[in-house]
Amino acid sequence: QVQLVESGGGLVQAGGSLSLSCAASKRTSSTYAMGWFRQAPGKEREFVAAITWSGGSTYVADSVKGRVTISRDNAKNTVYLNMNAMKPEDTAVYSCSAAPYASRWADLAWGTWGQGTQVTVSS
Numbered sequence: 001q002v003q004l005v006e007s008g009g010g011l012v013q014a015g016g017s018l019s020l021s022c023a024a025s026k027r028t029s030s031t032y033a034m035g036w037f038r039q040a041p042g043k044e045r046e047f048v049a050a051i052t053w054s055g056g057s058t059y060v061a062d063s064v065k066g067r068v069t070i071s072r073d074n075a076k077n078t079v080y081l082n083m084n085a086m087k088p089e090d091t092a093v094y095s096c097s098a099a100p101y102a103s104r105w106a107d108l109a110w111g112t113w114g115q116g117t118q119v120t121v122s123s
Helices: none
Strands: 004-007 011-013 018-024 032-040 046-052 058-060 069-073 078-083 090-098 117-122
Touching: 004 090, 018 032, 018 090, 018 117, 032 078, 046 069, 046 078, 046 090, 058 069, 078 090
Parallel strands: 011 117
Antiparallel strands: 004 018, 018 078, 032 046, 032 090, 046 058, 069 078, 090 117
8 A cells, every 4th residue: 555744834024935745655556646735724635746756747726827846756656836925825735646647637536645745824
């Protein structure tokens, strides 16, 4: 079973930057794509960005586009989420997830999850 471990969360001032990492214990058929999600208190989980290991195709949510980039290091089985110009509304628990192959981003079944890392943006 694949294990995902996030790191890099913390406290950042508005306008600042933060980089999160998600290390996968291995890559299998269940990890075709890796994604980042976030959940703020009292809100539903929200998709942030996703990337495929092969080819590095990316998909970023409109709500963070222009401020967020997702990248991966295949040699390290690690996916990164870089966030810039952060806002207080970016405060949330950020979790990474893995999904097996799907032909469309919308059809990815996110089945493996990390424990999450807290990101707090102060105003």
